[in-house]
Amino acid sequence: MELLILIFLPLVGAIATALFAKQNTAKVAALLFSILSLGVTVGLLCSFTPDASTQFVVNFPWIQQLGINFHVGIDGISMITVLLTNVLTPLIILASFKHEYKNANAFYALVLFMQTGLLLVFTALDAFLFYIGWEAALIPIYFICATWGGKDRIKVNMKFFVYTIAGSLFMLLGIIYLYLQNPANNFGLAEFYKLELDATQQGWIFWAFFIAFAIKMPIFPFHTWQPDTYTTAPTPGTMLLSGIMLKMGIYGVIRWLLPIVPQGVQDWTGLVMVLAIVGVVYAAIIAFMQKDAKRLVAYSSISHVGLIAAGIFTLSQQGLQGSMIQMLSHGINVIGLFFVLDIIKSRLETNKVDELGGLAKVAPQLAITFLIILLGTVALPGTNGFIGEFLLLMSVYNYNAWLGAVAGLTIIFGAVYMFRSYQKIMLGETNSLTASFKDINGTEKVVLYTICALIIAIGVYPKPLMQISEASVQHLLEQINHKLTGIN
């Protein structure tokens, strides 16, 4: 029951905001609702036992004729992603406070609506429900980006929308196929786990699901929608996309791909690993010369996500645990980066690194918080980024030493592009544009300090977080191994 409240609270908030909120109260209403959901999440977390079981299960028939149930529940893996969603959403809403969006109530209603979609994805134990959540999260973000975005927003978002929809249709096919194979005639995740498919079937299902997830994450070479979309979207949209939405893909791989078709995964791991690692290095190199800081962060995000994907496909505990913690860290860091850029853009109307410079002199607080976020991004030990990146790199290295070494280039390249842009934006002398820059204030401080605190806290003491998912990850791996050895 708690879980239903968790999932539908944002939806209630969305409806309330859309119907009753005025232009000026919309953001406050949305913030209240998102904080309320955060409160519910914390409550859930307190009564959550970190073992492998699925908890707070709600299961009632929905469309009985087709065997569709409204079946949701939370285990350790879901908990992390739910936490991610509900911690980041209030931050994102708060981060948007300094903007005055037209039709603000519609805007914030869409944000909250998307939150429900995301939570459905992260808690669904029924494939049909999962798919509904998957698309329900896409629609609001499309409208957010296409309505409140920047130049070329319609064209860019058309591409984003069609690209992701095309991917999810493959997944829908996969789901239907699994449903048809399922003797129990329903969409239950647990039944799907039990299916015994042969290697060919698994291969097809693998690709059907993988393409959807790979586009969402995105993995090289399915990434080209992403930089444009991130750049044109309004900042809260970019944050939602990069901070939370791309984790849908990662979560999908862990929850739906690995345990259902382990054989398919095993057969194609080599290719996926290579793609992921190529993406890591490739995107990092592209980030070197980006003039637009937002695009630079977009490419850095591709690079980081590639590593997460590679870690998952090593099918090792380090890789999976690393990806869990890195999902969270990446969400926090990338939101921080985009927020810093948004602050700069809202004051100076530009994100072009060449036009900036010397901000550290006029805005020391921004410089410090930006630096901390940046250190988290380049995975300095003691920040959240290190825990995940260390585990992921280690897992990739254990999978294949050469791939590990190539993937490891990210720690060099990451430092290069991040520090390069930091230097261009923050260091040096101020110019005529940046001389009158005002340091951060009010809500900006709250958001940035919270992010910095999270970065350091997770980096220094990650244990509580890692414990949440530890048992579930282990259970998942056992399941996969059991299935693999059962078939062979």
Added chain:
Amino acid sequence: MITSLLWLIPILPLLGFVINGLGRNTLSKGAVGVIGSGVVLASFILSVCFFFELSSSVEKQFTVNFFDWISVGDLKIPLSFLYDPLSAIMLLIITGIGFLIHIYSTAYMHEDAGFGKFFAYLNLFIFFMLILVLGSNYIVMFIGWEGVGLCSYLLIGFWFTNSNYASAAKKAFVMNRIGDLGFLLGVFLMFQVFGSLEFAKVFPQSANMLQGNDTITIIAILLFIGACGKSAQLPLFTWLPDAMAGPTPVSALIHAATMVTAGIYMIARSSVVFDLAPIAQNIIAIVGAATALVAALIALTQTDIKKVLAYSTVSQLGYMFLGLGVGAYTGSFFHVLTHAFFKALLFLGAGAVIHSLHHEQDMRHMGGLKAKLKTTFATMMVGTIAIAGLPPFSGFFSKDEILAHAYQFSPVLWGVGVLTAFLTAFYMFRMMFLTFYGKFRGSHHTEEHIHESPKSMTIPLVVLAILAAFGGLLNIPHVFGGNEWLAHWLTGAKVTQNHLELDHTTEFTLMAVSVLAAIVAILLAYSKYVKKADIPVADEAPRTALEKLSYKKFYLDEIYDTVIRKPLDAFSNFFYKIIDNKVIDGLVNGLGWTTNEGSKSLRLLQSGNVGYYIIMMVVGIVALLAYTYWFIA
């Protein structure tokens, strides 16, 4: 032993960092200075107490566990400290010299607007450096390892409004990161082999492995790459001279006495592993010797007083690696110690000179300062003699221990070492002569304002000079009837070295040769720079090819720029503009385009002509009927 209080040693500087960092705008300079130096002094006192406790204790290694930091499956990385004779000495160096430099900085940085920030950073550095040496496993060590890199970045770029300085900071960080990748890969492999990253578990296990085992060799080489980055060895040393962009106390503390020796500390710590990898050792010895020589050659023609010292540091670090490579772990560590004394002294002395000349660093505008800066001159002279290796100053003992081992290992390496010693003596005295002898070559205005530095700067100089002079007493070799105290002390940390099997005559001969080389070099420098008063020419003036090669630092920066940076940037543009936007996105857009175009041509079938529609309908019906007739029925 009350090791449970060990955490206080690093936490105190962290506390200083937090207080100074938060109060950088509100606290008075006096308060900042007192807090900043006070916490380090407190750490130093604690380190001394612990040191004496350790020396009286039978048990020599103490592990203190705090909490599980990262724990995934069989990978368990606790946040824990290891206190043993090796880390005990490092603690003393870091907090001791660190404290002196903090005192010095209170005067040196007094006029700077970023005073509070500076002390916060220095404290943070001390914290990370202490974590580095206290870590009981490679990952905790790595926290400190990267943390000091961060502080180095912050302090090199302390005056960040100068974009050259900011670039130097970035360069330092990135080059360190290259090494760090090697370090991390080495750690990964080590975990694969030993299933643990705790020193206490890795070393006993590795003792069971075969000498020259491939895996061990690879681990050793990878760790060495890490050390190359941090300790500025070929080919990664170019960041260190640029790092002189930071304030001079930073150069003394980070880029001479402590951080750059982290690589040597790490290898000495892992000496068990390195002993098993002769190939890796050979590589280390060769790289070390080459670095020592190349850096010394570059130092010969530099005109910036800090650059001379920077290259000298690189060269001395090369010496230490040479020592590590030939198996003289204690010798190298001894050199770390003495080098910390005399190089910190020299940097602080140079800082005093720069301070009194209002931030003039070019030796071409110095000269004749001997009379005006008496204390500075005297103390720096001690340091110079020590680095030149004249007995009985500290440098002599540590350097000759390394050289003796090098000779035992390979006379060629010894030859390189002696040549470097010769060059070292030459360029160091060149620096001294150009700075303190002859006539003042700066402007009149500056000359009138030359003054000896305040007490808070000279006292650290004097203390360091005493240490530089007598530090050698810590490890007097057997030939001089000494008892090699340091070597015995370090056996408690399982750091031992090959036994020196040279007879005493050979040892004395070797020493005589190197001392003679140093004396000849000093005389040469004297005749060239004092007798003939030969002043280095301006930047643009013609030089001989060799001189130019040295002056331009063997064009290493330019080579890296052309071979690595530019191609990478070109790749970046190529990937972005061609591969990403044209090829991959072209494919994606191509799919959309094909659909669009297909629909465009297909819609032409809808001509709007009713007759045409009907014909099509009839044709369709007939076709369907025909199909049913022939294929279904």
Added chain:
Amino acid sequence: MGSIFENMQGVPLNHYIWFCAIIFTIGVIGVLVRRNAIIIFMSVELMLNAVNLLLAAFSVHHNDASGQVFVFFIMALAAAEVAVGLSIIVMVYRNTQSIDINVLNRLKW
């Protein structure tokens, strides 16, 4: 009643089929080649009636009255259709001053 039945049964079914096919074909060709909307309309009626006749013939042949019921339905439908169709044609004529179907070529993308 019986006599019509017998009369019809006197003609072999084959003849009805051929006859209807020919009328139907004439109707199809009429629809295809003529451009005058009214003639096309007439041709459509021709086709409808060919089918009607065939239905009746089979109905008799099988001794099953339902075929003839269909015929009545079709006749009623055709009447309605003519009413609607002709009024459309009138409207078309009023609008375009022509009942040439090639004028009506806007039925496209």
